[in-house]
Amino acid sequence: MINFTVGPVQSSDAVRAIGAEQVPYFRTAEFSELMFENERLIKKFANATEDSRVVFITGSGSAGMETAIMNTLTPKDKAIVVNGGSFGHRFVELCELHGIPFDEIKLQPGKALKAEHLAVYEGKGYTTFIVNKHETSTGVHYDMQLISDFCKRNNLFQIVDCISTFLADPFDMTALGADVMITGSQKALACPPGISVMALSPKALNRIESTKCCCQYLDLKIALKNAERGQTPWTPAVSILRQINVRLKEIDANGGVNAEIKRTAGLAEYFRKKIKGLPFEIYSESLSNAVTPLHPTTASAYDIFLKIKDEYGMWICPNGGDMKDSVFRVGHIGCLTKSDYDKLIDAFVDLKKKGLI
């Protein structure tokens, strides 16, 4: 099978080899060193300031989202949440669950965030801005410069879910003034699922210090205390942290984050050029390098997903809910090559020849 989904994605041979090894004991100086290296490389790739910190939570990306809400916000905050799809909706639900006052900017699926959406919230006493930089469900990549300028003007604390865009599109935590950056192990990090990574600005660290977290397992005060010695409070997903280490060093050795973004952008561009002539429309107004969301004009998106899986041995990414029949997505993250895309295009062309799309 070739995997063109948005996660879990394909891993490199070196990352996979770690998965076959025995899991080592981890309360050791050696494991602490590895964790310090992971922290250093995440900070480097996110361009976090020197006094920022990184924590590794055992749990998928959503655990990082909930951890951020529980540890940095209180009922005294007033948040703006961008809700452009199922991941934006998840932040809305988290704010409701944890009693954080908020207003949502609800966007039509596939539509970009514009200055006029933000204008109504200007100078209205908000404290926090919460956004999924890339709303993976619809493939909309928000304009972070626009958001950052708005947040700076209004002195807002910025929580940015970069789960599917970190390492696929540029993200400069320092230049943007972002306070919490969240990513996950199974997206562009191309490791198995199970670790959520959070980079925290000094402002975020201050908030964590003064906020009572009502969940011991996800309490960042405890995580940060342990991270001072390169450890986690609870047994982490040790193998995945070792795989993340191999992967981060791989990226570093191959020219760093910009080279990795360029590689991903090259694959996205290659695929987007090749689908011209197929009965697909690009669904999003503003694309990330991580994924191409497509609306097939002549067949059900879900039927296409099933045919590609069952008859051609490849996974594209189906959509759920309302968009099940109208949209599927093709990912560009993970260990993929142009020749993998040639095989996918051949399959689409074959379906077209058979009159199935």
Ligand SMILES: *Cc1c(COP(=O)(O)O)cnc(C)c1O
């Ligand atoms: C994948 C993803 C998540 C988290 O999903 P998990 O299944 O919990 O890993 C959150 N936000 C975005 C934008 C994502 O793409």
